[in-house]
Amino acid sequence: MVDAVPLTPSSRVAWWRVGLALPPLAFLAVFFAWPVAAIVARGLRPDGQWDLSALGEVVTDPVIRRVAWFTLWQAVLSTVACVVVGLPGAALFARYRFAGKRFLWSALLVPFVLPTVVVGVAMLGVIGPNGVAPVDLSGTIWAILAAHVFFNYAVVVRTVGGLWSTLDPRVEEAARTLGASPWRAFREVTWPLLRPAVAAASSIVFLFTFTSFGVVLILGGIRQRTLEVEIYDQTARFLHLDVAAALALVQLVAVVAVLAWFSRTQQRRAVVLGQRRAVEVQQRPSGWRARTFLAANLVFMAVLLGLPLGVLVARSFSTPQGWGLANYQALDNARRGSTSFVPPLDAVANSLLFAAAATVVAVVLGGCAAWAIAGGRSAPSGRWARWTDTALMVPLGTSAVTVGFGFFVAFDQAPLDLRSSLWLVPLAHAVVAMPFVVRLLVPALRSVDPALREAASVLGASPWRVWHEVDLPVVTRAAAAAAGFAFAVSLGEFGATVFLSRPARPTLPIAIYRALGRPGAANFGQAMALAVVLMALTVVVILGIDRLRPAGASEF
């Protein structure tokens, strides 16, 4: 890393940065901080006075405690399972070259960005009541675990594999020549060096599984419930807003604690590594051991990732009359005799419209924020940038259900009554997507070596020309990738939308969930068909952006 030398007076640098950071911060204040504050008010000041009794009741209620305990241990178990299962995959990508590697690296992301509802539905097809697996695991912890591993496998493989591929394999070989067995060399050398990536991946997986909603709602049945599901039920089914608010608070505190612990450990563990370019250390697998390892890994990935998605697609073409397109054709029909029924295909249009709006908001505001953070790294504004960075990341750790619930309680009265506004859903999606946008853009903006800009200006380029020739090509690609990611996040968003979407304007995930909730094979078939449509849309977007990302800028 080359340190940028501050060439402009620091006060001027700081002011344009503050100006850039203001819109996104204001947006988060209104659409994130205020809803969260509304939840706090609802939970702790139900009648305009501080009253901790609701919180006390919630915390001591044995049912809620069981839910909280379950939420915690299933998240821990899911995280451990993801790491155990993901490490061999990470090793494969870090150490070997093989045909189709690049494609597989991108394809791994598909389950991760798939809407939770689709994951739930896909898993049902394998281990549900009529699944292809011989046992029905729906309603058990195993179904949830399997879905969580399916969902988060890529997080571990890509984060850990990314770091692993830059570790010099000779460091492990040095341990071998000094008398360490292969297992000992891994434990003593490679594992400690991988720990930062494992910690990063684990904390992401933990946050996602701790706040797991759609998967648990669909696969958990009535017995397995997380705090998220409980918040939703307390709000939507029992109308106990104060209980829901108290639960949301408990969860928020837990999530912030995990984030704080994580950022502290990351600072402590900063080790200077003798890093190498991945290309230098990767080999074709030679010898039967390496080939068996490769084959076993590929079979595992095919089963874990391919089977649920394959079954999902197959189910969507399966009708009571045999194979056919009936499920897809039914998507266009409004059912007679049901006034509340919306043709499922309308949901596709709604989803695309909302996603487009959310993407514009998230990219414009996230772009401003990223620029403010990464625009330069001169010391005086460093703290400012770090602060903005942290503030922007808090929504990333907050559950979607909390955001949706917060919107639900905050924007139902003056001055901001958005209950009937079409903007409610896209704005919530933008809050969820913006941190991802910032995360993708900041490394890209920082990846531009200041020496390149200096070289360009010494060669006669004006400041505008420098930006145009040096920064713009990088920024355009990264912005396109970020937009794609925001679009995918919005397409699949379920937790917040379930609170906010109006009956007449369901998004795709909502339509899938509704179809699943109605009895009959025809509805199940429609849910499958819709899930395939949603999956196809997401896959197209994701495979597109994985090509656009600047190489090495980020693991996600």
Place this chain on the structure above:
Amino acid sequence: MADRGAALAVERVTVRFAGAERPALDAVDLDVAPGELVALLGPSGCGKTTLLRVVAGLTEPDAGRVLLDGRDLSGVPAHRRGVGLMFQDYALFPHRDVGGNVEFGLRMAGMAPADRRRRVAEVLDLVGLAGWEDRPVGPLSGGERQRVALARALAPAPRLLLLDEPLGALDRTLRDRLVPELGELFRSVGVTVVHVTHDQSEALALADRVVVLDAGRVVQDGSPAAVWARPASAFVARFLGFANVVEGDDGAALVRPEAVRLLPAVGLGGAEVVAVLFRGDHSVVTVRRDTDGAALEAVVPTGTGPRWRVGDRLDLAVDPAGVVPLG
């Protein structure tokens, strides 16, 4: 500490990498006597590092075998061979301090902590880093890292030590200072050493014997003096840094630059000066012969003969004693 090094025998070792046109090692034989210091010399890609990896047990040969004191090492994994290997760029453990790096092999061998501490101190003292146990390895300079890597490889007292470009990452001045130091160290320890390098001056200065590799084959094997006096081929001569390799009727020959005499032209002369490089106590004058266009370098001690300039016409004389037939 080993009083005496082990005898190493490499027999017809062949290694093929998937997708490569030619084998990285092609039936290579190598014998190293106990306590001997052998330099493996060759350009990058000649297979010298692969040979070290085969001996250390990190790369499985496709054919051939490695014997240590007569014991066949086929199938013996790297951690049971007891062979020390010092990597190019050193491959220090970045998450351990100097002491943690050096004691690693002792820990693997199950040595008691008190003995480990004593041995680490002893080896660090040997490489001139006494008392450095608690320093992190991150901020160390190239020369210091090299010493830590050497101490780490020496600590378990291997009877055979393999060095992969041990001085490659260091600058010229430091290298020149370290070469004699290293040779003295290895001889005092008594360990057998196989030392891989692409730097001919390092190999010639340090080794008892020089083995030159090209494209996976051994092309010459002999004492530094013998290899210098009589390169086996035009390739070896060029690799040793001789510029004057000329193709004659009887094959290639090496003309030593000090054997080339430059004489003021009689008439038109038979050659022309194309470059003059002043080197302090001497100048290297490059001339082109009219007859065949061949370029030859001559070493002219400063203060003798005329001052040559580019474009000067002259006549050449070659001392026959300085012409070495090659191949």
